[in-house]
Amino acid sequence: MPGLVVFGRRWAIGSDDFVLPGAFELLVRLVWWMGILALYAVHKGQFNCPGGGLLHSYLLVLLVLLASIICALSALVYVSMQGTISNPGPRKSLPKLLYTRLFLYLPEFIWAVVGAVWVSDSSVHCEKTVINAIIGTVIASWVIIVFTIIGVVIVFDPLGGKKTFYLTDSVHRNLESSQSGQLLYNVKNTATRVWEKRIRLLCCCIVQDDDHRVAFTSIAELFRAYFSDTDLVPSDIAAGLILLHQEQDKMESCPKEPEEVLCHSPSSLVTEDLDVELENAAHYMLFAAAAYGWPYYIYTNPFTALCKLNGDCCGSRPTDSDITGSDRHNFHFGSILKITGLQYRDFIHISFHNKIYEIPFFVALDHKKEAIVVAVRGTLSFEDILTDLSADCEDLTLEDVLENGFVHKGITQAANYIFRKLINDGILNQAFTIAPEYKLVIVGHSLGGGTASILAIMLRNSFPTLRCYAFSPPGGLLSKSLADYTKHFIVSVIVGKDLVARLSMPNMEDLKRRIVRIVANCNKPKYRILLRGCWYEVFGGDPDNFPTELDGRSQDALTQPLLAEESLMVHRSPSYNALEDESHLNSPPQYPHLYLPGKIIHIVEESSSRRLCSSDIKYTARWSNESVFSSILISPKMITDHMPDVVLKALNSLSQEHGACISC
Numbered sequence: 001m002p003g004l005v006v007f008g009r010r011w012a013i014g015s016d017d018f019v020l021p022g023a024f025e026l027l028v029r030l031v032w033w034m035g036i037l038a039l040y041a042v043h044k045g046q047f048n049c050p051g052g053g054l055l056h057s058y059l060l061v062l063l064v065l066l067a068s069i070i071c072a073l074s075a076l077v078y079v080s081m082q083g084t085i086s087n088p089g090p091r092k093s094l095p096k097l098l099y100t101r102l103f104l105y106l107p108e109f110i111w112a113v114v115g116a117v118w119v120s121d122s123s124v125h126c127e128k129t130v131i132n133a134i135i136g137t138v139i140a141s142w143v144i145i146v147f148t149i150i151g152v153v154i155v156f157d158p159l160g161g162k163k164t165f166y167l168t169d170s171v172h173r174n175l176e177s178s179q180s181g182q183l184l185y186n187v188k189n190t191a192t193r194v195w196e197k198r199i200r201l202l203c204c205c206i207v208q209d210d211d212h213r214v215a216f217t218s219i220a221e222l223f224r225a226y227f228s229d230t231d232l233v234p235s236d237i238a239a240g241l242i243l244l245h246q247e248q249d250k251m252e253s254c255p256k257e258p259e260e261v262l263c264h265s266p267s268s269l270v271t272e273d274l275d276v277e278l279e280n281a282a283h284y285m286l287f288a289a290a291a292y293g294w295p296y297y298i299y300t301n302p303f304t305a306l307c308k309l310n311g312d313c314c315g316s317r318p319t320d321s322d323i324t325g326s327d328r329h330n331f332h333f334g335s336i337l338k339i340t341g342l343q344y345r346d347f348i349h350i351s352f353h354n355k356i357y358e359i360p361f362f363v364a365l366d367h368k369k370e371a372i373v374v375a376v377r378g379t380l381s382f383e384d385i386l387t388d389l390s391a392d393c394e395d396l397t398l399e400d401v402l403e404n405g406f407v408h409k410g411i412t413q414a415a416n417y418i419f420r421k422l423i424n425d426g427i428l429n430q431a432f433t434i435a436p437e438y439k440l441v442i443v444g445h446s447l448g449g450g451t452a453s454i455l456a457i458m459l460r461n462s463f464p465t466l467r468c469y470a471f472s473p474p475g476g477l478l479s480k481s482l483a484d485y486t487k488h489f490i491v492s493v494i495v496g497k498d499l500v501a502r503l504s505m506p507n508m509e510d511l512k513r514r515i516v517r518i519v520a521n522c523n524k525p526k527y528r529i530l531l532r533g534c535w536y537e538v539f540g541g542d543p544d545n546f547p548t549e550l551d552g553r554s555q556d557a558l559t560q561p562l563l564a565e566e567s568l569m570v571h572r573s574p575s576y577n578a579l580e581d582e583s584h585l586n587s588p589p590q591y592p593h594l595y596l597p598g599k600i601i602h603i604v605e606e607s608s609s610r611r612l613c614s615s616d617i618k619y620t621a622r623w624s625n626e627s628v629f630s631s632i633l634i635s636p637k638m639i640t641d642h643m644p645d646v647v648l649k650a651l652n653s654l655s656q657e658h659g660a661c662i663s664c
Helices: 019-042 050-079 092-103 104-120 128-155 161-173 178-202 210-227 233-252 270-290 294-300 305-312 328-338 382-388 409-424 427-434 447-459 480-488 503-521 527-541 563-567 575-581 644-664
Strands: 349-350 361-366 369-374 393-396 404-408 439-445 469-472 490-495 601-606 619-624
Touching: 019 050, 019 128, 019 527, 050 128, 092 104, 104 128, 104 393, 104 409, 128 480, 161 601, 210 382, 233 503, 233 527, 270 328, 270 361, 270 369, 270 404, 270 439, 270 490, 270 575, 270 619, 270 644, 294 305, 294 328, 294 369, 294 644, 305 328, 328 349, 328 382, 349 382, 349 427, 361 409, 361 427, 369 409, 369 427, 369 447, 382 409, 382 447, 393 409, 404 409, 409 427, 409 447, 447 480, 447 490, 480 490, 490 644, 503 644, 601 644, 619 644
Parallel strands: 369 439, 439 469, 469 490, 490 601
Antiparallel strands: 349 361, 361 369, 393 404, 601 619
């Protein structure tokens, strides 16, 4: 629902968000009250010790105070349970109850101070049981007060005052007037500054230069534009994701026509072509995973990695001219050797240098496939995250390439950095001098996959036989013309419901619109959605059939926003209008559609088992197309399907299965 407005400002919490925390505090208070009551009843008439009179008064007032708090909490929880997410009418009295509950913190604070003074008084000589009980009471009071202060800080919205003013008066204002335009401009500027401060705080541990400052501003604008046109609190988003996941699972369980498998391979022997590419992908995924260095090696070998790396840390290594960047104790390079199985002499260049738009990579000779492999590392640092989030579009113009188009700005700058290193520093010339008959292969995972794809486009004219394998690359990478151009030399590998492969601004706008729609029109209270959703995610079962106002409506009617939806929109943003007036594939002009690179291999699990651990997972692979990844799928595996070890495991499983079939 819209954020709760109290004390004249909007807060990042809804009036229906007090059910679960309120019920938990209510349980604690009830147990506390009954414990104090039992203590008072047992020791009644035994307060003749020094300081006993004050103790008697303290316990009586504490019982009354706890009873008042329990009553206030009971009313607060009950009212918060009423209504639905988009229907806060039954909860209109909640602000008054919240003021009452907050007012009771004042006597509780005073009484906690009194209890602390009484406990610390050396002249008090009452029973030890009573003293310990009072100490426990004082500690519990301070703990609750501290957690309340932390909660207030968390739900504080720096833009709350401006949003409340804008929401209240926007209906009565002419948005074309200069006064209203200036108001909206000020709100946007303030929101951008708030996001920029948050990003700077998160990145406070890294050295910041001009590139960082430009990236901070660009990313802040992106977040401001994305979140400015909705009035949702975090719990609304959580409820929306839960509902979308269950709705998605219900649709997947329904019988449907066999899906048409689209093949972009130039070969008519689709199966053979797919098997060859899967075998190559399984081989080169080792290089993409090795680019992560020791974090990946320790993650996949938690019990033995440190021992093995410590044994090699003092061993020989290439000369300093072969390595740039920091690699303390030789852990990164030692891990690369362990993962790839190559020798020291097989490496032409290794770069561990990492800044924004400058990511690590290495160049090595792969004698098994007779290839010079350029492996680009994926996201592993704050600098890499900033590169990922620099999602503005820029033109990519190359000589002799007709299919010029838009590309992801941050990833393109990272590809430009590696391109300059490879060409200007003569790294590729050195490699081809050693192995002139070898072919060039560029690989990478995640951010590395996107960078490898754009780098392959830049090098394509100079190396016509070049191949690129992009594992789980970002979805918003290339415009349609460039994506089609890369189908001749790039293969993308996507596992399951990988979030990153579906991540683009149009898809994020679509997800936001779907969340607003399903949340606004669900007829169940939020606490029931959250509790049922947690049970479903942990223990499984059948998706809950929450009725909504969307049920039974015609397709034409579904294209128009309902009143409940419009109540969750702060103002009619360009992104919202684009999604409303046309299909969900349309996006704001500043964020055109970008697609995955090359031909796409989609790997999915055959089994729909919800077990957390399984050693008998079977995968299937097929050629797919970019339309399959035009919507974000909600799943517990949307993150794990992106991890490099999961991608490598799936590819190895398919490659071994194909090898077993050939041997049979």
